Amino acid sequence: MIVALAGGVGGAKLADGLYRGLPSRDLTVIVNTADDFDWFGLRICPDADTVMYTLAGIANPATGWGIAGDTFEALGMLGRYGRDVWFQVGDRDLATHVARTERLRSGMGLTDVMAELASALGIDAKILPMCDEPVATEVLTPGGPLDFQEYFVHRHQSDTVNGVVFRGIEQARPTGAVLRALTEARAVVFCPSNPIVSIGPILAVPGLRELVARHPGARVAVSPIVGGRALRGPADRMLESLGHDVSAYGVAALYQGLVDGMVIDEVDAALAPRIEALGMRVLVAPTVMVDAAGRTLLASKVLDFCEQILSTR
Amino acid sequence: MIVALAGGVGGAKLADGLYRGLPSRDLTVIVNTADDFDWFGLRICPDADTVMYTLAGIANPATGWGIAGDTFEALGMLGRYGRDVWFQVGDRDLATHVARTERLRSGMGLTDVMAELASALGIDAKILPMCDEPVATEVLTPGGPLDFQEYFVHRHQSDTVNGVVFRGIEQARPTGAVLRALTEARAVVFCPSNPIVSIGPILAVPGLRELVARHPGARVAVSPIVGGRALRGPADRMLESLGHDVSAYGVAALYQGLVDGMVIDEVDAALAPRIEALGMRVLVAPTVMVDAAGRTLLASKVLDFCEQILSTR
Numbered sequence: 001m002i003v004a005l006a007g008g009v010g011g012a013k014l015a016d017g018l019y020r021g022l023p024s025r026d027l028t029v030i031v032n033t034a035d036d037f038d039w040f041g042l043r044i045c046p047d048a049d050t051v052m053y054t055l056a057g058i059a060n061p062a063t064g065w066g067i068a069g070d071t072f073e074a075l076g077m078l079g080r081y082g083r084d085v086w087f088q089v090g091d092r093d094l095a096t097h098v099a100r101t102e103r104l105r106s107g108m109g110l111t112d113v114m115a116e117l118a119s120a121l122g123i124d125a126k127i128l129p130m131c132d133e134p135v136a137t138e139v140l141t142p143g144g145p146l147d148f149q150e151y152f153v154h155r156h157q158s159d160t161v162n163g164v165v166f167r168g169i170e171q172a173r174p175t176g177a178v179l180r181a182l183t184e185a186r187a188v189v190f191c192p193s194n195p196i197v198s199i200g201p202i203l204a205v206p207g208l209r210e211l212v213a214r215h216p217g218a219r220v221a222v223s224p225i226v227g228g229r230a231l232r233g234p235a236d237r238m239l240e241s242l243g244h245d246v247s248a249y250g251v252a253a254l255y256q257g258l259v260d261g262m263v264i265d266e267v268d269a270a271l272a273p274r275i276e277a278l279g280m281r282v283l284v285a286p287t288v289m290v291d292a293a294g295r296t297l298l299a300s301k302v303l304d305f306c307e308q309i310l311s312t313r
Numbered sequence: 314m315i316v317a318l319a320g321g322v323g324g325a326k327l328a329d330g331l332y333r334g335l336p337s338r339d340l341t342v343i344v345n346t347a348d349d350f351d352w353f354g355l356r357i358c359p360d361a362d363t364v365m366y367t368l369a370g371i372a373n374p375a376t377g378w379g380i381a382g383d384t385f386e387a388l389g390m391l392g393r394y395g396r397d398v399w400f401q402v403g404d405r406d407l408a409t410h411v412a413r414t415e416r417l418r419s420g421m422g423l424t425d426v427m428a429e430l431a432s433a434l435g436i437d438a439k440i441l442p443m444c445d446e447p448v449a450t451e452v453l454t455p456g457g458p459l460d461f462q463e464y465f466v467h468r469h470q471s472d473t474v475n476g477v478v479f480r481g482i483e484q485a486r487p488t489g490a491v492l493r494a495l496t497e498a499r500a501v502v503f504c505p506s507n508p509i510v511s512i513g514p515i516l517a518v519p520g521l522r523e524l525v526a527r528h529p530g531a532r533v534a535v536s537p538i539v540g541g542r543a544l545r546g547p548a549d550r551m552l553e554s555l556g557h558d559v560s561a562y563g564v565a566a567l568y569q570g571l572v573d574g575m576v577i578d579e580v581d582a583a584l585a586p587r588i589e590a591l592g593m594r595v596l597v598a599p600t601v602m603v604d605a606a607g608r609t610l611l612a613s614k615v616l617d618f619c620e621q622i623l624s625t626r
Contacts, residue, residue: 041411041414071404073405074411077380077406093390094387094390094411095387098353098391099353
């Protein structure tokens with residue numbers, strides 16, 4: 001069984017490649033929930049939903065979030081009611097939030113709620129929230145702290161990030177499902193997601209970093225930084241303003257002690273010796289997943305890399 | 314100023330006629346809220362919304378409820394999640410419930426919430442919930458008690474109604490806005506809504522029946538029963554199973570002591586003497602509002618009738 005740690009779009013793509021490449025029940029995706037927030041009283045889980053929609057084959061390929069072909073009638077009406085609608089929620093996507101919020105209010109945990117939704121969409125893999133407790137990423141900027149979606153969506157990641165806080169993380173606990181998945185996992189794949197605000201919160205759930213650090217399986221990370229830039233989102237700017245190297249090497253350094261191998265893009269092949277000096281192996285591969293074939297190819301290379309690591313222990 | 318008491322579709326139509334016929338700020342519609350219920354944790358106010366959408370000019374003329382041209386993407390997705398979707402909520406309509414529920418949860422009263430929504434839709438008239446407290450109509454049937462929407466929508470009003478209970482009504486209080494409107498009203502119009510489950514709950518709010526009974530203005534009711542049948546909904550079957558006369562006379566008898574005049578349809582002209590014997594005047598008029606002109610015509614006849622009543626005091 002393979003465990004993937006994932007944030008949103010990039011994570012969902014690799015998770016999808018793994019899902020297509022593996023006997024499906026053998027994949028568990030542990031998703032970041034520190035981006036979750038309340039929108040008009042409804043609980044929205046952007047990363048979990050992006051992974052779910054992607055594995056269900058209904059994700060919007062153009063935006064990376066939301067559902068393909070979704071309409072925005074409800075959002076338009078909320079705008080007519082004078083409400084702030086900078087966070088775009090499609091009508092079908094809205095149903096997800098309505099269904100989820102009802103279950104959460106009835107006392108069901110997020111893990112069970114997501115399992116119900118994913119199963120209804122025909123997904124065989126497990127999509128596990130990193131924890132059931134609410135955690136909220138706050139971004140510290142020169143202008144003051146910002147809620148994550150305020151920073152990410154509303155202000156288009158235009159603020160300099162001087163720090164990141166995961167509010168509520170001290171109260172979070174790894175769920176039984178997450179612990180079971182990690183115990184059973186033959187390999188742990190760090191998807192090419194933002195190491196600070198996507199993979200970071202997962203590892204910050206008390207106990208999880210240690211579990212990964214001591215994990216006996218193959219642990220492999222795919223760099224979300226390619227040629228010194230994030231393929232998507234603010235990971236590059238965040239790494240820089242937080243004093244890290246803006247490169248696959250910088251990402252590897254953040255994961256030192258947690259991974260056995262690093263997958264970097266072909267354009268970054270020259271970084272291999274520096275990364276190897278951190279005590280990890282390096283696989284050079286085409287990491288930019290432009291289509292379904294790209295996802296499957298990268299997934300298969302990642303899985304081969306894991307087997308290689310396991311076989312040489 | 315005119316006060317109209319209204320339930321859903323029939324009430325909304327006459328309210329609309331009054332709204333178009335009067336300097337708009339001079340209309341206050343007091344709406345039944347005992348049909349209100351929670352749907353996936355969202356508060357739905359079917360009658361208030363039907364009146365609001367109708368006055369805003371966006372009601373769906375084909376169904377009588379909901380918004381013209383609305384789509385049902387969210388509902389379809391809820392169905393895909395395996396949820397029970399017998400209650401039809403369109404995407405734009407859903408936005409109303411989302412916006413309302415958020416405000417209610419933040420502690421705003423329903424009166425203020427509806428005022429905000431109606432104002433955003435450009436409505437100058439006041440649409441006032443009969444009270445701010447939640448009240449829930451329960452229908453007593455041979456098979457046991459049923460929630461109103463279960464009876465009305467899900468079971469298509471197929472059960473015999475042996476009784477009606479308005480749960481929570483003892484805790485309800487007339488709002489300041491309702492009291493002010495009734496105090497200032499020159500006339501009170503009972504719209505052609507179901508006397509048992511639409512007008513009934515309004516009058517059952519503690520104190521409201523007495524206020525109407527003692528009201529010094531003209532009080533006029535339009536019969537929702539035409540030729541022994543309800544134009545819409547189960548009013549005729551309810552009147553019958555509850556032991557009332559299934560006619561404009563039966564409705565008039567229910568309103569005895571509360572109204573000065575009864576407006577009945579031309580096909581029911583022969584009932585006039587019996588109704589007059591109840592101590593009220595009768596106006597025979599075309600009460601079936603098939604189009605906008607029909608609404609305006611009936612409204613103007615109702616208003617003339619009120620003036621006539623006031624002038625002969």
